[in-house]
Amino acid sequence: xIASKPDVSTLMQQVLYALIPGxxxxxxxxxxxxxxxxxxxxxxxxxxxxLMLKWRQRPIEPFLLDYxxxxxxxxxxxxxxxxxxxxxxAVAMLFxxxxxxxxxxxLGYNPFNPAMVGxxxxxxxxxVQMTIWPEPVAFSxxxxxxxxxxxxxxxxxNTGWDALSGATPLDAVKVSLGLNKTLDDIYATGQFGxxxxxxxxxxxxxxxxxxxxxxxxxxxxWHMPVxxxxxxxxxxxxxxxxxxQIYASPLFHLFGGAAMLGAFFIITDPVSASTTPMGKLIYAxxxxxxxxxxxxxxxxxxxxxFAVLIMNMAVPLIDYYTQPRVYGTKRSWLG
Numbered sequence: 154x155i156a157s158k159p160d161v162s163t164l165m166q167q168v169l170y171a172l173i174p175g176x177x178x179x180x181x182x183x184x185x186x187x188x189x190x191x192x193x194x195x196x197x198x199x200x201x202x203x204l205m206l207k208w209r210q211r212p213i214e215p216f217l218l219d220y221x222x223x224x225x226x227x228x229x230x231x232x233x234x235x236x237x238x239x240x241x242x243a244v245a246m247l248f249x250x251x252x253x254x255x256x257x258x259x260l261g262y263n264p265f266n267p268a269m270v271g272x273x274x275x276x277x278x279x280x281v282q283m284t285i286w287p288e289p290v291a292f293s294x295x296x297x298x299x300x301x302x303x304x305x306x307x308x309x310x311n312t313g314w315d316a317l318s319g320a321t322p323l324d325a326v327k328v329s330l331g332l333n334k335t336l337d338d339i340y341a342t343g344q345f346g347x348x349x350x351x352x353x354x355x356x357x358x359x360x361x362x363x364x365x366x367x368x369x370x371x372x373x374x375w376h377m378p379v380x381x382x383x384x385x386x387x388x389x390x391x392x393x394x395x396x397x398q399i400y401a402s403p404l405f406h407l408f409g410g411a412a413m414l415g416a417f418f419i420i421t422d423p424v425s426a427s428t429t430p431m432g433k434l435i436y437a438x439x440x441x442x443x444x445x446x447x448x449x450x451x452x453x454x455x456x457x458x459f460a461v462l463i464m465n466m467a468v469p470l471i472d473y474y475t476q477p478r479v480y481g482t483k484r485s486w487l488g
Contacts, residue, residue, distance in 0.1 A: 161260070164423075165220035167372045169227060171363035172418065176231055178359045182289035182352040185302035186235025191227065193239055193306075197246035198226035205255040221260050225249050228268040228418060232411065232458075233275070234286045236297070236305045241282055245271040265465045266425045273458040284454070286321055289352030322353050322409040323454035326401055335398040357413040364417025376433035377426065378416040384441025385412055392449070406445065415440070415457035425465050432468075432475040439464045 179187045202222040206213045216222075229245055249271030257263040276283045287297060297305075304310035322345060329339045339345075367373045386407055392400035406412060411419075420426060420440055427436035440460040447456030 161219045161221065164372060165224050167370060168224055168367065168418065169220060171367045171372075172227055172231070174363050175356055175359035175414070176227075178352075178356045179231055179235075182356065183235035183287055184297050185299050186237070186287060186297070186306075187231070189239075189302055189306045190230040190233055190235060190237055190242060193242045194226035194230035194233075194246060195223055197243050198222040198250055201246055201250040202255075205251055205259075209255065209259070211259070216260070219260070222250060225254070225268045225271075228414075229271050231414070232268070232272050234283060236287060236302060237282065238309060239306055241275060241279060244278075245275045247271075248274040261424055263424055264468070266419060266422050266461050269419065269458040269461045269465075273462055276453065276458065284321075284324055321454065322405070323448065326405075326409075327448070327454045330399060336401060337398065353410075354408045357408040360413035360417060364413065367417060367421075373417065373421045374433070376430060377420050377437035380434045380437035381416045381420060381441040381444075382407060382412065384438040385444050386441075388442060388445040400449070406448070410448070410455040411457045412444070415444075415461065419457065420461055420464075425461075425468065427468050427471045427475070429472055429475040429477060431477075432471040435471050435475065436464050436468060439467065 176187070176191070199217060199222055202217060203213050206216055226246060226249075229242070229249060233242065233245065249267040252274075253265055253267035253270030254260065254263050257265075326336070326339055330336075345351075364373075364378060368375060368378070386403040389401065389403040389406040393402050401409070416437075420437055427433050440457070440463075443460035443463050444456045447453060447459055451459075453459070
């Protein structure tokens with residue numbers, strides 16, 4: 154995935170820069186809740202990172218300054234619902250940094266993506282808190298004030314907040330289809346734009362722009378983003394052509410959830426992903442396939458986290474069978 158060989162901190166910093174456009178749009182549409190998520194997640198991540206390094210008798214400062222914990226926290230902060238309670242973020246970071254990363258030996262040894270470990274653990278344990286987002290309102294930075302945000306996050310006071318909460322586009326469509334409504338009926342409610350929910354479409358365009366910048370900088374290669382997007386979009390296209398009344402369009406799947414964030418920022422984790430060129434394509438295509446299956450027939454509206462963890466388990470096998478053949482030799486598994 155990495156064309157050049159920058160040090161870890163330089164690599165992580167460039168990924169963090171690429172996250173800025175999407176994060177700013179999230180703040181624009183959801184306001185203070187994203188800021189509290191971001192501050193709390195990074196604070197807890199650095200705290201748990203330092204404690205684990207001290208416990209493992211490793212040098213603290215070099216690892217804190219490699220930005221790997223900050224990147225994990227940032228990815229979780231933008232994936233979790235705005236205005237998540239502080240304890241939910243603390244537990245998520247505990248799973249990500251302590252269990253997903255350090256219990257496997259720290260950076261470079263973790264077989265699972267730490268951010269997705271934290272996210273999936275929270276989604277399974279606290280499905281209600283993890284699926285309620287505030288309604289994205291244009292010019293909404295102040296529609297929930299800072300005082301209400303802090304009351305909600307730190308003391309659980311919901312004054313003036315519940316009336317503004319709602320479901321994500323993927324969640325809204327999944328629930329409505331479960332009530333035997335058609336997609337024409339669902340879209341007629343006016344809550345969706347041309348691609349998906351209007352705010353979510355713009356946010357995904359911002360993730361896409363950051364991802365393209367990473368490609369241009371050769372921080373990541375094209376293999377995994379392209380394979381995931383083609384796999385997810387292709388599956389959606391097939392079923393959408395079969396019955397467009399019960400299967401959402403490819404554009405809705407690509408721009409209505411976490412597909413862009415996953416394609417460019419999550420599955421490209423150089424530690425937990427496949428490392429061979431063919432393996433990257435298989436790994437990412439598998440994530441796209443499982444994402445569509447879980448979204449469409451599973452119990453959760455979005456599925457990037459589960460799909461990534463499933464394919465993380467398959468990485469050793471994928472890498473074993475996709476090692477490039479040395480000229481003049483046979484593949485080892487062929488004997």
